Structures are given as C-alpha cells and as structure tokens.
Amino acid sequence: xxxxxxxxxxxxxxxxxxxxxxxxxxxxxxxxxxxxxxxxxxxxxxxxxxxxxxxxxxxxxxxxxxxxxxxxxxxxxxxxxxxxxxxxxxxxxxxxxxxxxxxxxxxxxxxxxxxxxxxxxxxxxxxxxxxxxxxxxxxxxxxxxxxxxxxxxxxxxxxxxxxxxxxxxxxxxxxxxxxxxxxxxxxxxxxxxxxxxxxxxxxxxxxxxxxxxxxxxxxxxxxxxxxxxxxxxxxxxxxxxxxxxxxxxxxxxxxxxxxxxxxxxxxxxxxxxxxxxxxxxxxxxxxxxxxxxxxxxxxxxxxxxxxxxxxxxxxxxxxxxxxxxxxxxxxxxxxxxxxxxxxxxxxxxxxxxxxxxxxxxxxxxxxxxxxxxxxxxxxxxxxxxxxxxxxxxxxxxxxxxxxxxxxxxxxxxxxxxxxxxxxxxxx
Ligand SMILES: Nc1ncnc2c1ncn2[C@@H]1O[C@H](COP(=O)(O)OP(=O)(O)OP(=O)(O)O)[C@@H](O)[C@H]1O
Ligand SMILES: [Mg+2]
Numbered sequence: 001x002x003x004x005x006x007x008x009x010x011x012x013x014x015x016x017x018x019x020x021x022x023x024x025x026x027x028x029x030x031x032x033x034x035x036x037x038x039x040x041x042x043x044x045x046x047x048x049x050x051x052x053x054x055x056x057x058x059x060x061x062x063x064x065x066x067x068x069x070x071x072x073x074x075x076x077x078x079x080x081x082x083x084x085x086x087x088x089x090x091x092x093x094x095x096x097x098x099x100x101x102x103x104x105x106x107x108x109x110x111x112x113x114x115x116x117x118x119x120x121x122x123x124x125x126x127x128x129x130x131x132x133x134x135x136x137x138x139x140x141x142x143x144x145x146x147x148x149x150x151x152x153x154x155x156x157x158x159x160x161x162x163x164x165x166x167x168x169x170x171x172x173x174x175x176x177x178x179x180x181x182x183x184x185x186x187x188x189x190x191x192x193x194x195x196x197x198x199x200x201x202x203x204x205x206x207x208x209x210x211x212x213x214x215x216x217x218x219x220x221x222x223x224x225x226x227x228x229x230x231x232x233x234x235x236x237x238x239x240x241x242x243x244x245x246x247x248x249x250x251x252x253x254x255x256x257x258x259x260x261x262x263x264x265x266x267x268x269x270x271x272x273x274x275x276x277x278x279x280x281x282x283x284x285x286x287x288x289x290x291x292x293x294x295x296x297x298x299x300x301x302x303x304x305x306x307x308x309x310x311x312x313x314x315x316x317x318x319x320x321x322x323x324x325x326x327x328x329x330x331x332x333x334x335x336x337x338x339x340x341x342x343x344x345x346x347x348x349x350x351x352x353x354x355x356x357x358x359x360x361x362x363x364x365x366x367x368x369x370x371x372x373x374x375x376x377x378x379x380x381x382x383x384x385x386x387x388x389x390x391x392x393x394x395x396x397x398x399x400x401x402x403x404x405x406x407x408x409x410x411x412x413x414x415x416x417x418x419x420x421x422x423x424x425x426x427x
Pocket of ligand 2: 333389393394
C-alpha cells in the first residue's frame with residue numbers, strides 16, 4: 001500500500017514533522033487507554049457493583065423493616081408526584097451512569113426513573129402501594145470513582161508533557177536551522193558567522209560544513225591570486241614588447257603587434273575571470289535600472305542592443321559590478337555571433353531573470369555545457385571571421401550567477417532565432 005496521497009497533507013518543515021512525531025503517539029496512547037480502560041474496565045466494574053446494589057434493593061423492597069434499609073445505607077422516603085423528574089437524568093460526561101441506569105432498568109421493570117443529578121448520589125423512583133417512593137444511596141455503591149477525572153488528568157498531563165518536550169525539541173532543531181541558513185547564505189556568496197552546535201551528529205555536519213567552506217574560500221583565493229599574479233606580471237614585458245615593435249618598420253611590425261594585442265586581450269580576460277564574482281558585498285539594487293544603464297552605455301559605444309521589455313519593480317541584493325560584467329559579456333557575445341541583441345528583465349516575487357537574445361546561429365543543446373567551461377570556444381571554423389575570444393566570457397557569467405545563488409541557462413530564442421541566455425537569480 002502506498003501512502004503517497006498523504007504527503008500533501010503532512011507538514012513540510014522539520015518543526016511540523018517533529019511535532020507530529022511527538023503528538024501522534026501521545027494522542028494515540030490517550031485514545032487507546034480511554035477506550036480500553038473506560039469502555040471495558042469501568043463498564044465491567046460498574047456492572048458488577050450495580051448488580052450487588054440490585055440485590056440489596058430487592059432486599060429492601062421485599063421487607064417492611066426500616067432497619068434493613070438503614071443497615072444497607074439506603075434511604076427510602078415517600079415523595080409527592082411532582083418531585084419525580086420527567087425523565088432519567090445524568091451529567092453529559094457521566095459514562096458509567098449509562099451502565100448504571102441500563103442495569104437498574106433491566107433488573108426492575110417497574111422502576112420509573114433513575115436520576116443521577118450529580119456525582120455523589122443515585123435516586124431511584126418506585127411506585128409503592130402507598131404512593132411514590134424515592135430510594136437514595138451513595139453513588140460510590142454503584143460505580144468506581146469518576147472516570148472523567150482520569151480523562152481530564154490524561155489530557156492535562158499529556159498537553160503539559162507535549163509542551164515540555166516541544167521546548168526541548170526546539171533547542172535540538174535550532175542548530176539544524178542555523179546550519180541550513182549558513183549553507184544557504186554561502187551558496188549565495190555571503191559568509192555568515194556560524195559555530196557548530198547541538199547534538200553530536202548535527203555538530204559533525206556543522207564542522208564538515210565549516211571545513212568545506214574554508215577549503216572553498218581558500219581555493220577561490222588561490223585561483224584569484226595565481227591568475228591575477230600571472231596576468232599582472234606578464235603585462236610589463238608585453239608593454240616593453242609593444243614599445244620595441246613600435247621602433248620597427250610599419251609592415252614588419254603589424255602582424256606581431258596584432259599578436260601582442262591578442263595577448264593583451266587574453267590577459268585582460270584572465271584578470272576579469274580572476275577577479276571573479278566574489279569581489280564586493282551584495283547591496284540592494286534596482287535590477288531594471290541597472291540593466292537599463294548597462295544597455296545605454298553600450299548603445300553609446302555603438303553596440304546594437306535594445307532593452308525590449310521589463311516586468312516588475314523592486315530591489316534585489318546584487319553585486320552591481322559583477323552583474324554588469326556578466327550582462328556585458330552576454331551582450332558582446334550576442335553582437336559578436338549575431339548582429340543585434342535584445343535584453344529583457346523580469347522581476348517576480350521569487351526570482352529575477354535577465355535575458356539576452358540574439359539573431360545569430362545559437363548554440364546546439366549538446367554543446368551548451370561545453371560552452372560554459374572556461375577557455376572553451378566552439379567550432380572555431382564557424383566563428384573564424386568573428387575574431388578570437390579567450391573563451392572566458394560565459395564562464396564569468398556562470399560565476400557571477402552562482403555567486404548570487406543563481407544560474408545561467410542557455411536556450412533558443414523564440415523571438416530572434418539565435419541564442420537565448422538567461423541569468424536567473426532567486427530573491
Ligand atoms: N550568442 C552566441 N551565439 C552563438 N554562439 C555563442 C554565443 N555566445 C557564445 N557562443 C559560443 O560559446 C563559446 C564560448 O563563449 P564565451 O563567451 O565563453 O567565449 P568567447 O566569446 O569565445 O570569448 P570571450 O568572451 O572570452 O572573449 C564561443 O566561442 C561561441 O562559440
Ligand atoms: Mg564571449
């Protein structure tokens with residue numbers, strides 16, 4: 001049997017589930033105990049006690065000696081007709097009262113009423129030869145002490161214990177929540193202070209996370225240091241080379257100058273990549289205004305790009321420099337491999353999407369993963385006349401998107417037929 005249909009109704013959070021796990025056994029236990037104990041045990045005891053009482057009442061009914069009644073602790077009084085209640089009475093929670101009345105009525109066909117007005121006394125009404133008779137005796141003769149007290153006790157103590165365990169449980173769950181928050185923040189490129197705490201297992205997971213975070217941070221730092229170090233050191237000899245070439249004759253130097261320029265561009269790409277997405281802190285930025293500024297700046301530099309559509313308003317925590325570099329990379333790819341670029345921004349409750357489309361050849365689905373890798377250039381033959389790139393453009397975009405907890409998605413543009421590149425960032 002599958003319980004999958006139950007899933008939508010079950011709580012999703014750890015707190016809700018823990019509460020359920022906590023409450024379910026307690027409530028079941030209470031129910032089982034109530035049913036078994038009250039239904040079976042109390043009914044049986046009440047039945048037995050009532051039967052003993054029935055024998056004593058028979059004794060009283062069968063004799064005229066008032067001492068018998070006195071000895072059996074039953075008071076018999078003649079009462080006026082009006083004193084008799086219109087029907088059997090009992091309190092709503094008095095479950096054993098049902099059994100008492102049932103047994104009595106079964107034993108005495110001529111018994112008129114059984115009145116269980118409160119927990120303490122039982123009143124029976126018989127019609128004797130001299131008029132209406134009321135038998136009054138102690139309730140303790142016919143049923144064990146009140147079962148509803150047991151119920152009340154169970155509910156009150158059950159609730160009390162649940163509250164206490166929930167308080168303990170909350171302390172156990174808090175470290176897990178904190179670990180989740182720290183991991184989530186790190187995924188978005190933020191470093192929040194976190195100290196492993198809680199149960200051994202949670203603490204172990206926390207320590208593993210802290211170690212992992214430190215290792216990743218160290219690696220990013222090393223990558224940055226190495227790449228920027230190499231690029232920086234290569235710049236000086238390159239500048240010297242350029243100066244040296246300038247001394248040479250025009251046509252001899254031209255091809256070499258082009259090579260030097262290529263190398264220069266490569267180094268600039270390295271530096272960009274090395275600086276990566278990690279620099280700066282995320283600040284609330286209006287993404288629509290930011291993209292509009294980027295597009296305007298590029299238009300002024302004679303790039304064929306338009307901002308075609310914006311949807312939604314609001315601010316999103318972004319590293320403006322990183323996002324600018326990413327969008328510029330996408331636009332320059334679009335106009336390099338196509339002829340024009342169209343940009344749109346969609347800001348919804350849950351996410352931000354910056355889309356760049358072009359009318360170029362696009363990237364076939366099977367090559368998309370490849371295109372995102374650093375230093376990857378696809379089909380050099382196809383792009384020969386487009387100038388040589390370093391192959392870092394898209395990997396920088398991926399880096400920036402990841403640093404914001406987002407991703408870069410490549411697809412086919414429905415509007416222009418070329419590549420459709422989406423930077424999607426969760427808010
Ligand atoms: N808009 C596009 N249309 C078609 N192909 C593209 C597009 N953008 C990227 N590509 C392909 O993906 C490859 C990787 O792109 P990426 O931007 O990473 O490097 P690049 O443009 O070659 O060099 P760089 O951007 O570092 O100067 C490109 O070589 C190209 O083949
Ligand atoms: Mg590029």
